[in-house]
Amino acid sequence: MAHPFNIMANMGLSCNGVLQVGASFGHEVEPIVNSGSKLSVLIEALPEPYSVLVNKIKPYIDIIAVNALCSNMSGMQVNFNVANNHGMSSSILKPNLHLKIHPEVKFEHTTNLVTTTVDDVCAAVAKKYQVQTWIMDTLLMDVQGAELLVLEGATNLLESIIPGVTEDPRFEGLTCKKLAIQLTT
Numbered sequence: 001m002a003h004p005f006n007i008m009a010n011m012g013l014s015c016n017g018v019l020q021v022g023a024s025f026g027h028e029v030e031p032i033v034n035s036g037s038k039l040s041v042l043i044e045a046l047p048e049p050y051s052v053l054v055n056k057i058k059p060y061i062d063i064i065a066v067n068a069l070c071s072n073m074s075g076m077q078v079n080f081n082v083a084n085n086h087g088m089s090s091s092i093l094k095p096n097l098h099l100k101i102h103p104e105v106k107f108e109h110t111t112n113l114v115t116t117t118v119d120d121v122c123a124a125v126a127k128k129y130q131v132q133t134w135i136m137d138t139l140l141m142d143v144q145g146a147e148l149l150v151l152e153g154a155t156n157l158l159e160s161i162i163p164g165v166t167e168d169p170r171f172e173g174l175t176c177k178k179l180a181i182q183l184t185t
Helices: 004-010 029-034 047-057 118-129 147-152 176-184
Strands: 017-021 039-044 063-067 077-082 109-116 138-141
Touching: 004 029, 004 138, 017 118, 029 039, 029 047, 029 063, 039 047, 039 118, 047 063, 063 118
Parallel strands: 017 039, 017 138, 039 063
Antiparallel strands: 077 109
């Protein structure tokens, strides 16, 4: 699959700002830097990958890392399913087909996390860093099937973003049909 920034470039689109939910260890930092983004907010739920992410973005003054679990409501305590692949397949949702497609990945424990919304993260970042988060026009999500939950908590941000949504059938949750029904009702 082509990288989203390559697809945007081929369509003649530029990127003013990036919000990434599920930033993990910062695998997308270099493509984000190369995209021309003026402000990027990278959100990761688990502490270990978040620590690596923070170190990876140190050279960049226009990238902000946030340790948070985004969902459709703030303040919910959830059991977050932690995967044994350094957390890279972890999800707020129970694994579904992921167990069959990647039998080497196990979900042997959960960790208790408190949710927030993308809109609440953006408001907090804008206040703390005195930045205009509304310039972010590109949304990247790697949330293992929880895309709909994230989008439901991003109504303010979605005014400036035309999101590209992919279906991840490996986890219970979002399907394209569910998204279409949800967003049109």
